[in-house]
Amino acid sequence: MINIAIFGFGAVGKGVAEVLHYKKELIEGFIGKYKVVAITDSKGSLIDEKGLNLMEAIKIKKNKGFSGMKTLEVIEKVDFDVAIEVTPTNVHSGEPGLKHIVKSMDKGANVITSNKGPLVKAFKKLERLAEKKGVSFMYEATVGGAMPIIKLAKNDLAGNEIRVIKGVLNGTCNYILTRMEREKMTYSQVLSEAQELKIAEADPSYDVEGIDSAAKLVILANSIMRMDASFEDVEITGITKITPESFEVAGNKNYTIRLIAEANKEKGFLKVSPRLVPHHHPLAIEGTMNAALIRTDLAGDIVVMGKGAGKYETASAIVSDLIEIYRRD
Amino acid sequence: MPVISIVVELLDKPGQLLNTLEPISKGGGNIISIIHQRDKITPLKRVPVEISFSVEDQKDAMRIIEKIKERGVIVKSYNELRLLATTSVMLIGHIVKTDLSDTINRIDSTGFAEVVDMEMSMPELNRPSTAMITISATRQDKLDEALDILREICKTKNLLLVEPINEEL
Numbered sequence: 001m002i003n004i005a006i007f008g009f010g011a012v013g014k015g016v017a018e019v020l021h022y023k024k025e026l027i028e029g030f031i032g033k034y035k036v037v038a039i040t041d042s043k044g045s046l047i048d049e050k051g052l053n054l055m056e057a058i059k060i061k062k063n064k065g066f067s068g069m070k071t072l073e074v075i076e077k078v079d080f081d082v083a084i085e086v087t088p089t090n091v092h093s094g095e096p097g098l099k100h101i102v103k104s105m106d107k108g109a110n111v112i113t114s115n116k117g118p119l120v121k122a123f124k125k126l127e128r129l130a131e132k133k134g135v136s137f138m139y140e141a142t143v144g145g146a147m148p149i150i151k152l153a154k155n156d157l158a159g160n161e162i163r164v165i166k167g168v169l170n171g172t173c174n175y176i177l178t179r180m181e182r183e184k185m186t187y188s189q190v191l192s193e194a195q196e197l198k199i200a201e202a203d204p205s206y207d208v209e210g211i212d213s214a215a216k217l218v219i220l221a222n223s224i225m226r227m228d229a230s231f232e233d234v235e236i237t238g239i240t241k242i243t244p245e246s247f248e249v250a251g252n253k254n255y256t257i258r259l260i261a262e263a264n265k266e267k268g269f270l271k272v273s274p275r276l277v278p279h280h281h282p283l284a285i286e287g288t289m290n291a292a293l294i295r296t297d298l299a300g301d302i303v304v305m306g307k308g309a310g311k312y313e314t315a316s317a318i319v320s321d322l323i324e325i326y327r328r329d
Numbered sequence: 330m331p332v333i334s335i336v337v338e339l340l341d342k343p344g345q346l347l348n349t350l351e352p353i354s355k356g357g358g359n360i361i362s363i364i365h366q367r368d369k370i371t372p373l374k375r376v377p378v379e380i381s382f383s384v385e386d387q388k389d390a391m392r393i394i395e396k397i398k399e400r401g402v403i404v405k406s407y408n409e410l411r412l413l414a415t416t417s418v419m420l421i422g423h424i425v426k427t428d429l430s431d432t433i434n435r436i437d438s439t440g441f442a443e444v445v446d447m448e449m450s451m452p453e454l455n456r457p458s459t460a461m462i463t464i465s466a467t468r469q470d471k472l473d474e475a476l477d478i479l480r481e482i483c484k485t486k487n488l489l490l491v492e493p494i495n496e497e498l
Contacts, residue, residue: 166494241489245450246421246459250491252448253417253461260494276419276493283494 002034002326003049005080005109007071007100008087009041009061012114012141015311016084016318021054027319031326038078040071042087047078071096075103082325084318085113086141091215091231094121105129105137112321114141114314116215120231123222138321139223143216144169144290146313147306151324153224153294160296162225166262167292168283169216171308172200172207173239173259177274178286181247181256187240199288209238210259210272217261217270220292225265237273250276256284332361332383333390335407337397338375345402346378352396357389358382377405414472415445415465416495418479422457422488424449429460432482442466442475 004020006013020027020036028034035051044066046057060066069077071087083104087097097115104111111130113119118126119139130137140150144167153162168174172194179190191208194200206212214234221229239259250257255276260283262271277284282303285291290308295301307313339345346363353360359382366377384390390407398404424432437443446463464479466472476492483490 237489241421241457242491243421243452243457243459245452246419246491249448249450249459249461250419255417255493257419257491258494274489274491276417276491278494281494 002031002082003080004034004036004082004084004322005038005040005074005078005104006036006084006086007040007074007097008085008115009039009057009066010086010088011311012086012314012318013039013041013084014058014061015315016086017054017058019312019315019319023319027323030323030328032328037080038074039066040069040074041066044068044070045074047074049079071100072103075100075107080104080109082110082112082322084322085111085115085118086314086318087115089115089117089215091117091120091211094118098122101126101137102129105133105135108133108135110136110138110325112138112141112318112325114139114318116142116212116219119219119222120215123219124228136325138325139219140321141314141317142219144292144304144306145171145308145310146316147290147292147304147308148317148320149220149292149294149304150223151320152302152304157294157296157299157302160298162294162296163266164262164264164295165217165220165225165292166260166283166295167217167220168258168285168290169213169261169292169308170207170210170259171288171290172204173210173213174285174290174308175199175288176208177239177242177257177259180242180244181251184244184247186244187242208240210236210261213259213261213272214270217263217272221263221270225263227263227265227270229263229270234270234272236271239274242274251279254279258283258285331387331390332381332413333358333393333407334379334381335394335397336366336377336379336405338371338377338403338405341370341374341376348400349378349380349397349402352393352400353380353382356384356393356396358384358393375403413465413467414469415463416472416476416493417446417461417463418476418493419491420460420462420483420488421491422483422486424458424460424488425451427486427488432479432486433462435478435482436464436475439471439475439478441468441471 039046094117098118176190221227258277260275291305361381364379433444445465449460451458
């Protein structure tokens, strides 16, 4: 029996809970019996060592909210095998996720996370700690949502050296740029539309200034390119200065404009910036999609694309990590 | 190292091409390409052949061309292929107010790169404008050097520089 603890119960946490509930039979076919013994949020927690009713947990969260033990106390007192850490990201401090991950690993639990902050802040430290404690540390959901990239690089492209990654890693920016191009709308018009559709946050700076893309780039550079990168190494330019006319002028030369995150090991730089992308190029994708071009020494160029955000898309990445850890063949 | 392109008209029989190539190699030229333009055969049944070669110095090229002519070969045209690397970049911001001609001059005055094309969109006064400029340079590394200069200019003039993804797939 695998005991699971979920830390953070926002959209992603709830998405994971729903998938663990509705697809229990399928997932247990891969990994054997499991139960969720703890769910926490910033207010408190729900604990049941016999296994929580996940649909009930979502109702409680909605109606009266959680109370009682906070996450750090839960990590100390509750017995679990794997922590799913999905609290909100802070790329500067890495907290609260960083403490949750360190404490969980310290007690010998495997960790799966969608939280970019801890990886941006302390990738090496976490990787070494996982190794020292003999636990798995999985983070497919931190980059590109459902788009497979980290396990793709580690498993299917094992043996390759990844030299360059260029990607569209932020769906919000890509949505805004696509709409500006198609409808000839200004940046601020599209932004308010995106906010109404909940594609952009009330404070959009994290996305549109390129911070989110930079965080993901740092994770890719460290985890699959072995570049020893920190957030401060990324040269970041956002999309706020792009005008509707720029698409017309670019279009005349058969280009579009996309926010591209590039980690280049050959030339030794990390950069997030708007770039001219030929219309026929695989990274000239539309809407909230994410895509990445991975340049390897043996396999040549590989391109992946997929939904970059959304609760089930992120849950898909988290559940695939869970199956990767416990798969019985 | 300048690259020279010449077009000679050769009779379609053996030895003609060699007769033209010898002065190039003897004169220190390095042959880059030879293209027979068989679709452009002249009324006197001569085949135009385009030969590109690099030389140390422009003067060597002139001496080589003279030698070829001395051998009775018709040299139809010659010109120096000066600019071999090209890229397009976009500038967004107050391009005119920040002295556009200065921006272009600073590329042109390098001697190895120049702005060969520009398309501009100026929506209205006080709003940022957009320009797509095409820069050509003598070699790829010189083009990179010109882009470095442009990056610096854009930084000081507070212009957004949108560079190409540089990927031909």
